[in-house]
Amino acid sequence: xxxxxxxxxxxxLTASVAExxxxxxxxxxxxxxxxxxxxxxxxxxxxxxxxxSNLDRxxxxxxxxxxxxxxxxxxxxxxxxxxxxxIHPKRLAAVPWAQFCIRCQDAADRNPEEIQTVAxxxxxxxxxxxxxxxxxxxxxxAA
Numbered sequence: 001x002x003x004x005x006x007x008x009x010x011x012x013l014t015a016s017v018a019e020x021x022x023x024x025x026x027x028x029x030x031x032x033x034x035x036x037x038x039x040x041x042x043x044x045x046x047x048x049x050x051x052x053s054n055l056d057r058x059x060x061x062x063x064x065x066x067x068x069x070x071x072x073x074x075x076x077x078x079x080x081x082x083x084x085x086x087i088h089p090k091r092l093a094a095v096p097w098a099q100f101c102i103r104c105q106d107a108a109d110r111n112p113e114e115i116q117t118v119a120x121x122x123x124x125x126x127x128x129x130x131x132x133x134x135x136x137x138x139x140x141x142a143a
Contacts, residue, residue: 001078005089010072012096013065020062024055064097071099080104 035041071077078087082104091098100108 001086006072006077009077009092009096010069013069013072016065016096017062017069020058020065023058024062027051027055061097064099067099068097082108 033044035044068077071079078092079085080087080101081099083101085101087098087101091102098105
């Protein structure tokens, strides 16, 4: 991949990160408001569930875009994280944060166990997959 292509993808990803960071700050749709009308409560709960789903999707895009920027920095951008083959430029144009070639992505979509687990990733790539400490649930100790 040429330096011009890398600069173009860096600019696209940086703009995506900025837009997604702005979007995930808007959490008005997930506030819980009580209503005396049961039908309004059900509708509000449905709208809240949709807002949470959208927020989750945007957060995943943000995480993937940040991971792609790190891959640009470490020189692995455009290379499939599973098979080490080049990711086709048309795929990167459509999904700039793609971490797998189309063949490996198809395999992952059909059978997620085929893709390597976190333990098989190098430390520099492992942080792309880990859940932040603030999101992890506390572990209960056996009595």
